Amino acid sequence: MRPEPSAHCEYFVEGQPDGPTLVFIHGWPDDASLWRHQVTALGHHYRCVLVTLPNFGARPVQAGGFDFPELLRRLVGTLDAAQPDGTPVTLVTHDWGSYLGYLLEQTHPERVARMVALDVGGHLAPRSAREKLLIAGYQWVLILLWLIGGALPPLGNGLTRRFARLLRVPARQAASVRSRCNYPYFYLWRSLLVPRWRPRLLSRYRPGCPVLFLWGMRKPVMFHSGRWLELVADSGGASVGFEQAGHWLQETHPEQVNAEISRWLES
Numbered sequence: 001m002r003p004e005p006s007a008h009c010e011y012f013v014e015g016q017p018d019g020p021t022l023v024f025i026h027g028w029p030d031d032a033s034l035w036r037h038q039v040t041a042l043g044h045h046y047r048c049v050l051v052t053l054p055n056f057g058a059r060p061v062q063a064g065g066f067d068f069p070e071l072l073r074r075l076v077g078t079l080d081a082a083q084p085d086g087t088p089v090t091l092v093t094h095d096w097g098s099y100l101g102y103l104l105e106q107t108h109p110e111r112v113a114r115m116v117a118l119d120v121g122g123h124l125a126p127r128s129a130r131e132k133l134l135i136a137g138y139q140w141v142l143i144l145l146w147l148i149g150g151a152l153p154p155l156g157n158g159l160t161r162r163f164a165r166l167l168r169v170p171a172r173q174a175a176s177v178r179s180r181c182n183y184p185y186f187y188l189w190r191s192l193l194v195p196r197w198r199p200r201l202l203s204r205y206r207p208g209c210p211v212l213f214l215w216g217m218r219k220p221v222m223f224h225s226g227r228w229l230e231l232v233a234d235s236g237g238a239s240v241g242f243e244q245a246g247h248w249l250q251e252t253h254p255e256q257v258n259a260e261i262s263r264w265l266e267s
Contacts, residue, residue, distance in 0.1 A: 008074035010052045011082055015043030020090065021083055023049045025075070027095020027120070028142075028184065029164055029177035031056050037254035038092065042262065049082045049089075051075070053096070055180045063150070065183025068191070068200050072103050079111055088113035090265065094250065095120050096184050102205050114210045114237075116261055119247050121213060121224025122205040122231065131221045138167060142182040143189065149179025156180075170251050211237035212264045214257060216245035223247075238264060 012032060015022075022042065024035040032050035039048045054061035054074065066074070083089055090113055093101035098120040105112040126132040141163060149156020156179030164174040191197040213232045215224060229239045240260050242249050250257045 008077035008081070009054060010057055011078055012050045013047065013082065014039050014050065015046050015048040017047060019046040021047045021049060021087070022092050023051065023079065023082070023089045025051050025091065025093045025097030025101055026053065026056070027093075027097045027099075029056070029160075029169060029173055029181045030095070034094065034173075034248075034251065035092070038250060038258055038261065041254070041258035042265075046265075049078075051078055051097075053100075055178075055183065060180055063180075065180065065187070067187040067197075068100070068103060068184075071100055071184075072107065075100060075104055076108060076111070086111070091115040091117075092261070094118040095247070098122075099202060102202055102207075105207065105209060106202065106205055109208045112209050114212075115207070116212045116214070116264070118213075118250060118257075119215045119223055121215075121228035122202065122207065123225045123228040124223055125225035125227065126221065134221050138163075139185045139189065142185045145179050146182035146186055149182070153179065168246060170248050172251075206231055207235040207237070209235065211235045212261065213237065213239045214249060214260055215239075215241050216247055216249040217241045217243050219246045 010032075024032065024038070026032060026034045032052045035048075035050055039050065042048060053071065055065050079089065088111055091101045091104070093115065095118075098117040101112075101115055101117060102122045105115060126135060142160070145156050145160045145163060148159065157177075160177055160179040160182065161174055164177050169177070188201070191201045211232045213224070213229070215222070232239050242253055242256060245253045
């Protein structure tokens with residue numbers, strides 16, 4: 001299976017060639033293979049475009065990674081290549097992929113018909129000081145490991161893999177993650193701390209299309225707020241929490257996740 005030519009993000013196309021298009025966008029520390037269970041279940045009826053974000057694949061794209069406007073530009077370019085007639089697509093996203101999906105829908109609403117977002121919402125409101133420290137703490141560790149990896153890649157990669165196991169990243173991903181995948185955390189915090197970069201972040205997001213939001217309830221912190229669930233309902237969408245699942249629910253509970261996605265897409 002070879003990647004299709006793309007001026008921007010690497011992507012593959014699987015499933016039903018004439019079906020409605022689903023565009024899958026992963027997060028840290030994954031690549032397009034994260035969605036293999038969903039493609040198996042949905043590919044009989046849908047055309048599945050599987051995106052790998054820059055520097056998350058087998059080969060590096062650019063030392064230092066990309067900030068959010070550039071990632072957004074590359075995603076729009078990928079849509080242009082994968083869906084040249086401009087027909088709106090359904091996004092299926094997870095983690096950083098969800099954040100980028102919200103940016104894409106906010107800035108290019110004509111390209112997105114609806115969205116399935118997993119575990120990261122468009123609004124984050126840590127419930128306690130402990131949650132705030134946990135979120136900031138793991139992100140700053142990944143930034144530090146990214147900086148180490150820029151100077152000493154083998155050391156950065158090894159430490160990132162150890163830390164991924166501490167974060168309970170599924171073994172398949174934890175064994176191959178590289179420190180160069182950590183760059184979104186750097187650009188997030190640069191934008192948070194430096195006022196002139198702040199406009200590059202998602203701001204006051206309100207979905208302009210229906211959203212199905214699925215999240216795992218068995219994890220130390222939640223990456224969404226109660227307000228986000230209200231906005232999802234207002235969008236004409238739905239929210240479903242999985243009591244026994246963590247952050248990678250599509251990996252650990254594929255049958256339940258696939259059933260919810262299929263049911264919603266067909267409704």
